Amino acid sequence: MTRTVDKDERIRPTHFHGSAGLEDWRVLGEGACAYFRTGSFTAGARLVRAIGELPGLGEDAPDVDLRPEGVTVRLITLTDDYYGLTERHITLARQISAAARELGITADPSAVQTVQITVDALATPAVLPFWRALLGYQERAHSGEDLVDPGRRGAPFWFQEMDAPRPQRNRVHVDVWVPYDQAEARVAAAIAAGGRLISDADAPANYVLADPEGNEACVGAAGHPGPEAG
Known part of the structure; x- marks a missing residue:
């Protein structure tokens, strides 16, 4: 018996990656992304026009970034x-x-990434309004711990609750989301540099790194392809 698919059903990264015909795409921290190497602005514009002519885009139209070298497309x-x-x-x-x-x-699936800024906070409700006003951002689905650019251009901010002050480490760090099949290489390159x-306690989903002076950053990768967990 064929299962009726609800087009509005919410899915996880593992479900997306486990679906056929999506080899061009990688799920990052901010949706599913693909990068198409066009080689020229004119060729990229043709692709953007073709995307715009797809039927039924509606409110789920993709975010498209057109550059002379290629086109980045994000679905969210x-x-x-x-x-x-x-x-x-x-x-x-x-x-x-x-x-x-x-x-x-x-497409070049290895060329996509997204960046998130993480702020360590003892009391997120006290500090989040400042950043919301400063950046002109909005809360991500009223989560109470995330801020996103309503224009979906700037890096999102995530507020990580702390139990106690940690003066020995930086309070703001960068999370770099890369394709699941590029994470180990990105970590190795950062270490070589x-x-x-x-910590790799949460690998392969997340690695915590530090520069030579101890400033921390994370490399994250969303769901590997395969059957949906659970």
């Missing part, structure tokens, strides 16, 4: 109560990849 749903992927994005990703193939444009591994 941003509502009052949800920030993430749905079944609809699987269909849309396949359509976008097909449009690129018709134009002879290939003078960094050190602080």
Whole structure:
């Protein structure tokens, strides 16, 4: 018996990666992303036009970044109560990849990444309003611990609750989200460049690193392909 698919059903990264026909795409901290190497602004503009002509985009239209070298496409749903992927994005990703193939444009899954700023806070409700006003951001689905750019351009801010002050370490750090199949190489490159591994307890989903002076940063990777857990 064939299961009826609800296009608005919320899905996890593992479900997205485990679906066929999505080899061009990688789920990062801010949705599913693909990078198409066009080689020229004109070729990229043709791809953007083809994406814009896809049927049924509606409110789930992708975020598109057109540059002379290529086009980055991101799929994400941003509502009052949800920030993430749905079944609809699987269909849309396949359509976008097909449009690129018709134009002879290939994807480079290793070229996508997103960056998040993490702030350690003893009392998030006390500090989050300051950053919201300063940045002109809004809360991510009323989470109480995330701020996102309503224009979906700037890096999101996440407020990490602390039990006690930690003056021996930086209170603000960068989270770099890379494709699941690039995380180990990115960590190795950072270590080779003078960094050190602080913790891989949550690997391969997350690695904590530090520069030569102890400033910390994290490398994160969302769900490996495979059957949906649970």
